[in-house]
Amino acid sequence: xxxxxxxxxxxxxxxxxxxxxDQAPLRAPPDTPLLRDGLGLDSLGGTMLLTExxxxxxxxxxxxxxxxxxxxxxxALAAYVSARTGxxxxxx
Amino acid sequence: xxxxxxxxxxxxLLDGVYLESAERPPAVNAALVTVxxxxxxRGILHAIASRNPPDAGQYAERATDHAFAAIQCGWxxxxxxxxxxxxxxxxxxxxxxxxxxxALERAEVSFRLPQVLVLAPQDFPAAADWPQxxxxxxxxxxxxxxxxxxxxxxxxxxxxxxxxxxxDFLRFCHTTVTIAAAVTEDLPxxxxxxxxxxxxxxxxxxxxxxQFASLLGSAEHRVATVRLADRFGDDxxxxxxxxxxxxxxxxxxxxxxxxxxxxxxxxxxxxAWICRAASDAGAAEVAVTCMLSPRNVPLRIALAGAGFRADxxxxxxxxxxxxxxxxxxxxxxxxxxxxVTVPG
Numbered sequence: 001x002x003x004x005x006x007x008x009x010x011x012x013x014x015x016x017x018x019x020x021x022d023q024a025p026l027r028a029p030p031d032t033p034l035l036r037d038g039l040g041l042d043s044l045g046g047t048m049l050l051t052e053x054x055x056x057x058x059x060x061x062x063x064x065x066x067x068x069x070x071x072x073x074x075x076a077l078a079a080y081v082s083a084r085t086g087x088x089x090x091x092x
Numbered sequence: 093x094x095x096x097x098x099x100x101x102x103x104x105l106l107d108g109v110y111l112e113s114a115e116r117p118p119a120v121n122a123a124l125v126t127v128x129x130x131x132x133x134r135g136i137l138h139a140i141a142s143r144n145p146p147d148a149g150q151y152a153e154r155a156t157d158h159a160f161a162a163i164q165c166g167w168x169x170x171x172x173x174x175x176x177x178x179x180x181x182x183x184x185x186x187x188x189x190x191x192x193x194x195a196l197e198r199a200e201v202s203f204r205l206p207q208v209l210v211l212a213p214q215d216f217p218a219a220a221d222w223p224q225x226x227x228x229x230x231x232x233x234x235x236x237x238x239x240x241x242x243x244x245x246x247x248x249x250x251x252x253x254x255x256x257x258x259x260d261f262l263r264f265c266h267t268t269v270t271i272a273a274a275v276t277e278d279l280p281x282x283x284x285x286x287x288x289x290x291x292x293x294x295x296x297x298x299x300x301x302x303q304f305a306s307l308l309g310s311a312e313h314r315v316a317t318v319r320l321a322d323r324f325g326d327d328x329x330x331x332x333x334x335x336x337x338x339x340x341x342x343x344x345x346x347x348x349x350x351x352x353x354x355x356x357x358x359x360x361x362x363x364a365w366i367c368r369a370a371s372d373a374g375a376a377e378v379a380v381t382c383m384l385s386p387r388n389v390p391l392r393i394a395l396a397g398a399g400f401r402a403d404x405x406x407x408x409x410x411x412x413x414x415x416x417x418x419x420x421x422x423x424x425x426x427x428x429x430x431x432v433t434v435p436g
Contacts, residue, residue, distance in 0.1 A: 035397040040258060044355035046393035047291075048179065062389040066415060068396040 008085070009078040015052055016074070019045045030075030038073070046071060053077075059084045093288065094136060094209060094224045095183055096161060097128070098174055100192035101142040101152055104213050110148045117148075120155045124191075124213060127220045128158060132238055135230055137161040137181065141173035141190070161241035170197045171204035181241060182291065182351035184387060189224075191216050227288065231281050233328045241352065243325035262357050262431065265322040269361045269432045274315040274332065279304050281329045282317070285348050291390045292331070292349035292359060294382045299346065307334055316435070318362050320353050331358055333366065342370040344380040347391065354390065357429065363398040364426035365434050371421040378421065384413040392417075398426055 009030075016025035016039060025032075025039055034041045034049075041049065046068075050061050059081050061070050070080035102109045105125070108118025128138055139162040140149050149163035162180045164173035170192065178185060186207035192198050198210045211219050219225070251261055274282060279301040286299040307313045318331035331349035335342050344366065349359050370378050380395060382388070382402075400417035428434065 035393070042258060042355055042357075043292075043359060043390040043394040043397070044182070046397075047390045050389060050393075060386075062386060062392065063384075066384070066402045068393060071393070071396060 005078070005082045008082050009074075011056075012053075012078050012081065013074065015049065016041075019048050019052075025074065028074060030078075031073045033073055034071045034077065041071075053081060057081050057085050093187065093227060094189045095187040095288075096137040096139055096177070096181060097131060097189045097191060098139045098141050098177055098208075099124075099128075100170075100190075100194070100197065101140060101144060101148055101165075103193040104191055105140075105152060105156070110142075110144050110151065117151050117155070120152070121213070123217060125156050125158075127217050128156065131220060131225060132158065134225070134227055136225065136227075137238055137241055139177045139181070140164065141170055141177065143167055143170075159238065159242050161238060162245070169204075170201050174201060174205060174208060180245075182354040184290070187290075189219075227284075231284050233281055233284070236328075239325070243327075247322070247324050258355075258357070259429065262322075262429075265324065267320070267322040267356060267431050269358055269429075270319040270321075271362065271365050271432065271434050272317055272319070273435055274304070274308055274317045276305070276308065278317050278329060278332075279308075282315075282332055285329070285332060285350060286346070289348045289350055290387045291351050291354070292347070292394075293388055294344070294347040294380060294391060296383050296385060296388070312336060312338075316362075316365075318349070318353075318358055320356065320358055322356075327352060331362060333362060335366065337373070338375065340375055341377045341379055342366065342373075342375050344378065347380055347382075349391075351390075359391070359394040360398060360426070361429060361432045363394065363400075364428045365432065367398070367419060367421060367425050368428060369434070371425055376421055378419050380417045382415055382417050384415055 013025050017023055020039055020041065028039065032038045035046065054060050061080065070077050099105045105121055106118045107121050110117055132138065138158060138160050140152055140160050141164045142148055144165045146165045149165045153160060162177045164176050174188060174190060178188060185205045189209040189211060190201050191211050191213055193213050198212065201208055202210045209224060247265065282304045283299060283301045290296065304315065307315050314335045314337055316333050317329055320327040320330045330353040333344055334346040335344050367378055380400060382392065382395065395417045400419045402415040402417050
């Protein structure tokens with residue numbers, strides 16, 4: 001993981017902690033699901049998350065990811081945003 | 093359609109500056125309060141965004157004799173206060189109007205939140221006659237809307253104090269969700285929901301009472317209503333769905349829920365019941381036709397959470413992009429929580 005991707009990963013975990021009001025996202029394994037039984041994010045929390053990601057990184061997950069596969073896990077979301085912001089060296 | 097008016101206090105809702113006369117705070121602007129009451133009667137909410145200490149909000153509630161749905165008093169910017177109000181009420185910016193006497197504040201809100209309808213106090217009484225402030229259907233549920241949002245304020249304050257999981261909190265609130273077959277008396281509210289719901293609406297189209305009535309009489313369709321209550325209050329009819337019942341597939345042609353039920357387990361309960369009922373009837377699949385709009389992201393998150401997958405190949409391009417979200421019923425079905433009552 002590049003330094004940028006690691007920083008992004010940390011930021012997303014921090015954001016999830018703020019939305020869920022719980023410290024668990026800071027140390028949960030990367031494959032922890034965001035919805036339901038994972039971090040327990042509901043549609044309200046999910047919408048707040050996607051709104052904030054769009055505001056911070058300019059990535060409109062809801063528009064681009066029809067199935068919201070990027071919400072499958074903490075790692076999937078970090079990788080999705082990372083790939084679209086060029087944090088891993090790929091063009092947007 | 094405007095769902096909430098956000099008011100500035102100093103020299104807007106109040107005839108003066110609160111902190112300049114803390115001993116005897118300024119009186120309210122009677123003309124604006126008359127309009128405020130008229131709009132409240134149409135089911136439109138009111139909120140306060142003011143650069144003042146919190147007691148200014150309490151004073152305004154007493155002086156206007158109106159309980160506001162959300163109050164943001166502090167020293168931050170007006171756009172930030174408006175965003176916080178939108179988040180608290182589960183609304184989007186284009187459902188809000190903002191009234192402020194200060195041209196600079198109005199300009200900042202217009203610049204940062206272009207979807208908000210921004211008005212000067214002197215323009216507001218005339219603007220209240222615009223179609224944006226005239227919901228086509230006003231039901232009892234709509235008239236009680238202000239009261240319902242107050243209950244929401246108490247609920248959120250308790251939720252912050254409670255901690256624990258969401259399910260624990262819903263139980264703690266004595267949440268009850270009742271799913272039932274729609275009846276004729278539900279028609280006005282069904283129509284109203286189809287007009288007013290956006291974040292949880294699969295089609296984004298208004299449906300007339302006559303259309304719902306014909307669906308009630310159709311043997312191939314089921315129209316189900318969802319009611320919600322807890323110890324803070326009774327929200328009444330907050331959601332509904334229309335299902336074309338086939339032998340192999342249940343096709344959900346409309347799914348809608350009021351945003352005041354957001355975060356209270358209602359949409360998950362409804363999706364779980366649809367899957368269970370379809371499976372019990374011998375169907376192999378449930379499909380939800382869903383418009384793809386930035387406004388109904390909450391609904392799409394709920395669908396993803398309930399195991400529905402969109403068929404990208406069937407994506408209809410055009411002015412209204414839609415996708416079919418499907419879920420096979422062979423595997424484990426979603427659980428219906430014990431506080432949900434389903435049709436027998």
